[in-house]
Amino acid sequence: MRVRKISSLHRDLVDIIGKISVITNIKKIEHFIVFGTDEIDCFLGGLHKVVIKGIRDGAKVKINVLIKWHSNPKDRVYFRSAYQRECVFFRYIVPSMIELQNTYKIIEGLKMKFPNCILAKMEDGEETIVIYLDNEFKLLSRFFKLDFSHSSIVLKNLAKLHGLSFVLQKTSPDVFENIRNLCGKDIQYAAPENIPESLVYYFKESLKVVSNSEFKAKLEEISPHILEILSKSTAPVRNYSTICHADCWTNNILFKHQGKRPVEALFVDYQLVRYASPVTDISYFLYTCMDQEILCNNYDRLLNIYYGTLSAVLRQCNLDVKHIYPKEVFQKHLKEYSVLGLIEALISMKIITADTEEALKMTEMKYHSSEPPAITGCKTKNQAIYVERINGVVNDFFNRGYSIDALLSK
Template identity: 30%
Template sequence: MESSITVLSSGDNILPPPLQASIDKIVEKEGYISHKTTNRSISTSGGNLLGRLYEVDIKGTTANGDEEINIFIKNKIDNMQVGIFDIAECYRLETFFYGDLSKLYDDLQNKATIPVEERYNIVKSYDAINPNAIFMENLGKKGFTTVHRTEVVPLKFAQISVQQLARFHGLSWVLEKLHPEYFAKKIKSLKPTIIFNDDYQKFIDNMDIYTDKCLDSEQKVILYKFKPHIMDTLKKNVIENAGSRLCLCHGDYRANNILMKTDGDSITEVKVVDYQMLYYGCPVMDFMYFIFPCTDQDFRRKHLDDLKNLYYKSLGKFLKYFNMDVESVYPRREFETEYKKRLDTGLIYGLLLTPILFTKDDDVPDLAKDDFGSISVTPDQKMDDRIRGLVGDFQKWGIL
């Protein structure tokens, strides 16, 4: 669902049989008397790596007259060789979010009478009873696009995305207060879908080959001392959270997973997708994941502190709708402490994700054939400045 969608094929018979069966169920639930479907297999040029993507348009007649719905499908790739992810759990988590949690979140926001512009926006989904696929409203048909993965995010996009992130985290704490038993059973038990194993170390080493080429000799020496600690640092900050205030984290909060709608040159709305990496952890981690792979040094110099302040201000404003005080839920001092303690993860996210984000469109990894530890990419030369700026910032901040 990236701005550069490519139609691979089209017609009425290209969907795999399980997906077609699910579409038939949706047609029945939506009350179509007669209908016609048009299906397309699409590519997002690297915007999505964990599924085959399809668009389905359903046009027909219901008891209420002529109707059309547009559906986006993400279907699990059979026999994916991804040793660093629990793929089955990824799809279970997203099904859980759209099938259960999103309805509860909508209900909470409705009862609090939160204005539309102040809500956490959730994409409409369709219950198709298929554990290997996600069916949701195709927002591309409504003019939503994404920032290209190699571009620095626009400031307005970053601001609205940070506000949405704060509301997403806020809903987790609201849920914990109002439905403690559900929260304890369904949310606190969620572990990261990333598996920190030998395959993940191979992935780290593999990405190092590409980032190392971007650096001058001085930066290479400085970063060399940090590299052996990447795996342990990730484990500490993702898994070991004793004493930290935790909530439901998105886990993959980056520009490709945030759809935006524009009015001329102005970004008016964003909606977040891809909930396959949900886990119970520290909210600062989502902020790091968004900022460092999606911005450059100049952007961070101008806007990082303001965005951090906007996150906390937005969290406080959202919690007020539920008569909750942000200083009681997540004190500012604790937020700042966690940010400083986990800042090194921002460097790691930048180093690991940037080579994949900067992969040329005709060289996107095929995870049905290769695993993360062995994928080969051909990054755009624009990656050089991004990596040098990333390392430069962490030198300046004393992390390196």
């Protein structure tokens, strides 16, 4: 673990740390920033874990914070919309949802926990997000094989987030209308012409390792249309959309354990929050984070946990899931919108399963190059894992009879 003292940091980052110390009322501060930690496996840069020590109310204190901030002005411009979306989340969505939980006295097991945000700035040139890092919550390795206990906690938390969104829409329509206007347009995929063409190359690269010839042929048929499908699958669905995390995968989920047993989960990185079908979150998590064994043995059970938790949250707020998100609508969404998770997995799995250095290079090409020739035909160090995961996702999707092209006609 490499530690760098404050004196060697960018001057603007020093100023941000100074603002944090004022907000948290810590005097006589010492700062250390940690690079390359196990807790932060970030592919897009701009993350800084900072340890702040000092005096507060006469006592020694130490806090860990995560600062999202890019030193390069070009990067700040490139990621501006993502910073703005996360600011919307912490400024408007979180306070509204916490108020709902307090108003309806939602029981502890059904409460959604949110990161404690210290600072959220979205003004041009000053894009910054700062959150506390709770030492009780830890990030798992990308290569950790998610079991049923971890996955079920994630599905419960998605249900809580979606449930509170439904409640907010019903009980505070004016407040929600403002939120919907701020995050109804998907950052990544709203405009197909602005989606990086390199995503198609990653999709086609994954098709090369699909072993089932029938499934492979179907995927090849839609390959010219995947950008359109991504755009349509992330657009709002009349009457049945919720606030979605939109990037719910292992790197953005912290777990709290008692012994080896997970007892709580905390979602972080809300920079892609959108208003869309809840299934976009569910399918994204299941297909980017789980292998075929877990999917095959636990998929239906996990969906039942999700829907049961959603029902319970709504019931706590005097709403009936049968009226808000009927089971038949949920099942229809699963059939039509799970394609989002499938395509995202095919695009990103090579990066997800790669070693960190390989993943960094591929992510750079994915977002900043029109064509990533370096991955064409390239085998990673973890090729066997990559091939296994791709085929697990593809087999599960098609064996469930889900549609890859239903959204194209909408």
